[in-house]
Amino acid sequence: MNPALKRHPVVAFLAATTAILLAISAALLPGKPARAAQLAGTVLSSATATLPPELAPLANGKRISYLSTDVRSIPITATGLILTPKTGKNNKIVVWGHGTTGLADQCAPSVSQAVFWPEARAAIAELLRRGWTVAAPDYPGLGTALPHPYLVGASAARSMIDSAKAAKNLDATLGTQYAIDGHSQGGQGALFANELAPSYDGNLTLKGVAAIAPVSNADLFAPLIPGTPAQGYLVMALYGLQAVDPTVAPQLILAPPAQARTGVLQSGCLYEILDAYDDLTASELLVGGALPAPVVAKLSKYANPAQKAPSAPILLVQGTADEAVPYVITAGPLLTQLSAYRQPVEFIEIEGATHDGAVFESTVQVANWISGRFS
Template sequence: MTTAAADPLYPTPDPDPFFAPPSDLDGMAPGDVVRTRHINTGPYIGTEGWQVAFRSTNSGGNPILAVTTVLLPMGAKNPPLVSYQALINSLGTKCNPSRSLFNGELQDSAGAMLPIIRGWAVSLPDYLGPNVAYGAAKLSGMVTLDSVRAVQRAEEIGLADSPVAIAGYSGGGMAAAWAAALQPTYAPELNLAAVVAGGIPADLEQMARGLGFEPHPGFGLAFAAAMGLEREYPDRLPVSAQLNHTGLWFRDFTQNECRRFLLFHGALRSAEQFAASKSLMDSAEAKDVLHENSLRRFSGTPTAPMYLWHGVYDTLTPFDSVKEVADRYCQDGTPLTFVSYDIAEHMTTAVVGFPDAWNYIESRFRNEPVPVHC
């Protein structure tokens, strides 16, 4: 049954009480540990696992409970820590790494194991928050930073003094890059050895306008991002109020679903089929939300060593917006390496670029001189 058109549709909450916020969350500081638990790491042989629930902040500045999952090489003492922002791109709580690492929904779970192979610990935060607000980039950056704080503060995990790097690609790259940009003001006490990010959606308005109203193979993810942003900004981005009956049906149909489901069922659909009105993109408030979550529009400058990579002909995430961000960072003094590839297919660039990104992190963990290649 379709719910009221004007109301955002949130995911079904995870029934596990571990994910429930405590009554005193308001009195905690960002990154404070709420609870931890030791977990069975299942298919990730040779690892020890923990989950950490912690206090973070949403886009409105209000406290939220967030969770990260930590895998450590068995027997390792004080290993370096990589906060890996996985490809969530989803709307359901079952799609967050705390669940998708173990239920088959996390498509880059193999990539998440690469730090383990190098002897590092890896933390995979549910960086879209409890409402799985896909597209809310600023939120993702804050949750990512608070997840690092929380892992370091969880004494039983033993990573308080470990060097830290942040990594991600595509939606995960957006979270990683936003964490780097926010860190000097939101978490100035964190010492980040490196941030690596590729395939970054750096300008959400540009992407939305590029998608237009024509059928598109990636429409399912674009629609999910609109729903996620509405969840995070219910008063400022009333997407549901702009949907026709078919659009509301698809919203309800995808409410709790993950990336593959969204791509399959959204392929070659369009905003034209779902929109009752084309006026939303003309709203100044809607543009403000998109700008607020676009790295291209954020004036903050990272201070941590950064490695960015992107496909020049990427048909999903435009190159020019990322290049503009990289140029500004270089001008403002960020120790940046920016690498471009003459590749159009979005995920191919991830496969090509990650080996050098991991090597960049390893060099920073070894305290080697930081290269700058703008």
């Protein structure tokens, strides 16, 4: 981790010690994983945050570290932002789930405005204008010493729900109703959170989930990525799987030319990673030029939402010109899968919108939809 990004040493020690003790108790004593979920959302540290210029006039920000849990229900430390509207504040909470930033600590949006993407700023600004407190988690492993389980939806989901708990723990005037608004990786995490919420969010009540260009059906499109400009996403996904499943060994899957470039995963963030792998052929990226079938199966297991019933209404937003998440995946299989459950699903198609453009063009529509759920 970049030393400049670390918390104060005393705070870091206390946070780490708390998480370790909770982890030991969860592992050794019966019933403790459930208690770990109850303690998740406990705020370990809080400091004033410098917000991007688009948000500074609208909100006061706190960068927090808080307890969350990993996919095994073991306590971990996570980080993020809590943004409180300066005017018109009500008692509702909205979680913002950011799109892909990278794998390394410097790729945590709460500490680096360079990866606090413009579309995220636009979406959050509209949420703040509605008077909602916004919880913006970094996701596990971004900004902490853990590896980041990139595209493991249940991992991001836990940190999203726990960030809402943390917001309420910081501000007793907030109510129990919350919604989730996520883009890309964050949209995927939002859909997973919708499945997890009834057994995980405690006294909170999830009212709705908006997912903009969410990652889904990875087993359908991941095998098509080798040899395309999206190869960096696939490399990150391999290391994301390894963070929760040690049987996934990227060093045995990546071909030597790709292995030679893995340093960028720690030295850079999203665009540096995409650039580093952009010019490789499929055979230079992967041994044999294709993803092994067991890896595709693991992507399906860990990265695909809609495997369980959602607990709250869903808004899907997708641009038809999306260059990162295929329109045909969201409008086809994902919409069909979600519609098979009992919760209502609304689909907004934005003609000609790119991956990020879908966020910019839907900020008001999404906020209006969330407002309807709160009503």
